[in-house]
Amino acid sequence: MPxxxxxxxxxxxxxxxxxxxxxxxxxxLKAMVDGGCDLVEVGVPYSDPVMDGPTIxxxxxxxxxxxxxxxxxxxxxxxxxxxxxxxxVMSYWNPIYHYGVDKFSRDLAAAGGLGxxxxxxVPDEAAEWMAASQAHGLNRIFLVAPxxxxxxxxxxxxxxxxxxxxxxxxxxxxxxxxxxxxxxxxVARVRAHTDLPIGVGLGVKSGAxxxxxxxxxxxxxxxxxxxxxxADGESGVAExxxxxxxxxxxxxxxxx
Amino acid sequence: xxxxxDPDQRGYFGEYGGRFLPEALIAAMDELTxxxxxxxxxxxxxxxFDRLLRDxxxxxxxLTEAKRFAEHAGGARILLKREDLNHTGSHKINNVLxxxxxxxxxxxxxxxxxxxxGQHGVATATACALMGLDCVIYMGEVxxxxxxxxxxxxxxxxxxxxxxxxGSRTLKDAIxxxxxxxxxxxxxxxxxxxxxxxxxxxxxxxxxFHRIIGIEARQQCLDLIGRLPDVVAACVGGGxxxxxxxxxxxxxxxxxxxxxEPGGHGIESGEHGAxxxxxxxxxxxxxxxxxLQDEDGQTVEAYSISAGLDxxxxxxxxxxxxxxxxxxxxxxxxxxxxxxxxxxxxTEGIIPAIExxxxxxxxxxxxxxxxxxxxxxxxxxGRGDKDMGTANKFFNLVPESDx
Ligand SMILES: Cc1ncc(COP(=O)(O)O)c(C=O)c1O
Numbered sequence: 001m002p003x004x005x006x007x008x009x010x011x012x013x014x015x016x017x018x019x020x021x022x023x024x025x026x027x028x029l030k031a032m033v034d035g036g037c038d039l040v041e042v043g044v045p046y047s048d049p050v051m052d053g054p055t056i057x058x059x060x061x062x063x064x065x066x067x068x069x070x071x072x073x074x075x076x077x078x079x080x081x082x083x084x085x086x087x088x089v090m091s092y093w094n095p096i097y098h099y100g101v102d103k104f105s106r107d108l109a110a111a112g113g114l115g116x117x118x119x120x121x122v123p124d125e126a127a128e129w130m131a132a133s134q135a136h137g138l139n140r141i142f143l144v145a146p147x148x149x150x151x152x153x154x155x156x157x158x159x160x161x162x163x164x165x166x167x168x169x170x171x172x173x174x175x176x177x178x179x180x181x182x183x184x185x186x187v188a189r190v191r192a193h194t195d196l197p198i199g200v201g202l203g204v205k206s207g208a209x210x211x212x213x214x215x216x217x218x219x220x221x222x223x224x225x226x227x228x229x230x231a232d233g234e235s236g237v238a239e240x241x242x243x244x245x246x247x248x249x250x251x252x253x254x255x256x
Numbered sequence: 257x258x259x260x261x262d263p264d265q266r267g268y269f270g271e272y273g274g275r276f277l278p279e280a281l282i283a284a285m286d287e288l289t290x291x292x293x294x295x296x297x298x299x300x301x302x303x304x305f306d307r308l309l310r311d312x313x314x315x316x317x318x319l320t321e322a323k324r325f326a327e328h329a330g331g332a333r334i335l336l337k338r339e340d341l342n343h344t345g346s347h348k349i350n351n352v353l354x355x356x357x358x359x360x361x362x363x364x365x366x367x368x369x370x371x372x373x374g375q376h377g378v379a380t381a382t383a384c385a386l387m388g389l390d391c392v393i394y395m396g397e398v399x400x401x402x403x404x405x406x407x408x409x410x411x412x413x414x415x416x417x418x419x420x421x422x423g424s425r426t427l428k429d430a431i432x433x434x435x436x437x438x439x440x441x442x443x444x445x446x447x448x449x450x451x452x453x454x455x456x457x458x459x460x461x462x463x464x465f466h467r468i469i470g471i472e473a474r475q476q477c478l479d480l481i482g483r484l485p486d487v488v489a490a491c492v493g494g495g496x497x498x499x500x501x502x503x504x505x506x507x508x509x510x511x512x513x514x515x516x517e518p519g520g521h522g523i524e525s526g527e528h529g530a531x532x533x534x535x536x537x538x539x540x541x542x543x544x545x546x547x548l549q550d551e552d553g554q555t556v557e558a559y560s561i562s563a564g565l566d567x568x569x570x571x572x573x574x575x576x577x578x579x580x581x582x583x584x585x586x587x588x589x590x591x592x593x594x595x596x597x598x599x600x601x602x603t604e605g606i607i608p609a610i611e612x613x614x615x616x617x618x619x620x621x622x623x624x625x626x627x628x629x630x631x632x633x634x635x636x637x638g639r640g641d642k643d644m645g646t647a648n649k650f651f652n653l654v655p656e657s658d659x
Contacts, residue, residue, distance in 0.1 A: 046554065047423065047554040047555040048423070048428065048432050048540060048541075048555050049432075050432050050435040050436060050439075050541075051278050051436075051439065053436070057422060061423075064554070069552055070552040070553070093276055093539055094276075094538050094539045094540065094547075094553045094555075095552055095553035095554065096553070097538060097539060098538055098549060098552065098553030099552070099553065119278055120276055120277055120278050120539075121276065122275065122277070122279050122282060124266065124275065124282075125274055125275060125276060142279070143278065143280075145278070145279050145280035146280075147280055147281075147282075147283040147284070147442060147443075148279055148282070148283065149283055149286075152279070152282065152283070156279065167279075167280060169440075170280060170439060170440055170441075170442060170443070171436075171440035172436045172439060172440065
């Protein structure tokens, strides 16, 4: 079964596991699924998140301070699956490497997880992960950036499965007021190399922005905005998911 | 074109190194590798680098025998490689001049860097002033306090200093913040990493810019005493001064290479930065290397009285040298280092950096092991002026009532 629905653009929502607590993150992620996220990214809080801006850094710190341990990620994924949602894990590589790549893959698959997004692992360094993902039937979601060469886009696409994560701006995570105009160009460049769905992330916070991205991307990825809205609890994130889900269902092409 | 001690194509020294970095930075790392590989063989580049080291940094640095200090080191002969006498006061200037020249070759106008003790930040601000580059320095808030003098020096040199308030607010977090800046500005900006760590090509490139330390010291030893030392001792934070001096002796199997790590309040206290003594392999800041980490692969915060050694990672080549047994690594506590700092000051009239004092304390122990026939070459990586605040607190040199 494909990871994403191919008929329309999908909504992918991110939240760190264990934020604000392990149980709290289960409820928030369930609310995101109920609100209309087609797929959720369960983040692994990490001590040195170099690809994250202040919002997600603070959430990760809070999760760690509240006792998040790596094994909790499986519980959280299981809760998403039990709620009828689809989940992938997003993690910096060291926690997975330290746990054991094959063992982590096995335990994630057993929890119903569908793949791993790897922000600081490029295919060049991923031999062990290629083998483990094959053995346990997990999707490998690598990232491409506006700075990626054609050659690297082709190589990364060939190594990926499920979808390809296109970072729409050069920079770290965090909501932005305008959607970068580098995004359509990057998506077009990636399309030339692959039939995989292309998800676009970094900076989206509103239904209108989601609608704009859905005009050219197969999936819209939203992280920091969910973290911020979780201050309003389950109803807050469900509301945001609903707004964004409506956006991805009603793409608006912008003139540019 | 490369030498036998270079890492493989992908930047691995044995199992250590590589590139564990976001895809967004890979193109820049490839560009840097290509520009560096060309430059290192280009007489115009190497000539300009050598000229700057000589006419600007003041190389070669002296080799000074420390006879009175040696009385407190089992009577072994102690030779000090005087990197403290370089312009800006430490070995850091060697690497900075090399990378600043590369920055100009790449046509980039902005430089960012992390700093712990502030020595790398000062050296970077200096080179940027010299070459007309914009300079932003990330420094953990804890370090801006314990090395306030260096913050003032960087600002006087025209650099912007940003105090990093995340995580442990020390060197590790300064590197995180610099990497975040780099991801956003990589088109126009060079990240001038200050130690022999990080993703490929930084470990090999930074090492090669510091190799001059070992090349000079080896010849100076032969000239002074007619033989090689028995041991070469250097402190290890990220590992740049140590790898620079070690490399002069890598092919001399009879010379022991000993790295001294920050033992902080003692290994058993858990408060230290002794990565190679206590760590396990993992990834941090772009390379696979030894790392202080917990059961979940979360980085453990390091601790040292010395800001320049207060780092939970280490350069990958040191991990390799440890595993193959070519180098040994030992911890030195805060108190041992501070005693060595005072001792060198009072026996030789040389005030060493607290970082370098770890190497001196290690040399005292090694000297007692070797006895009077032994010869120990110590890399005196920097001078201690920046550390007067810390020394004053530790030794109560200027009691409140006096000032
Ligand atoms: C004088 C001095 N020595 C040593 C170090 C440690 O760095 P490395 O291990 O890269 O030589 C520093 C770092 O700031 C320093 O200032």
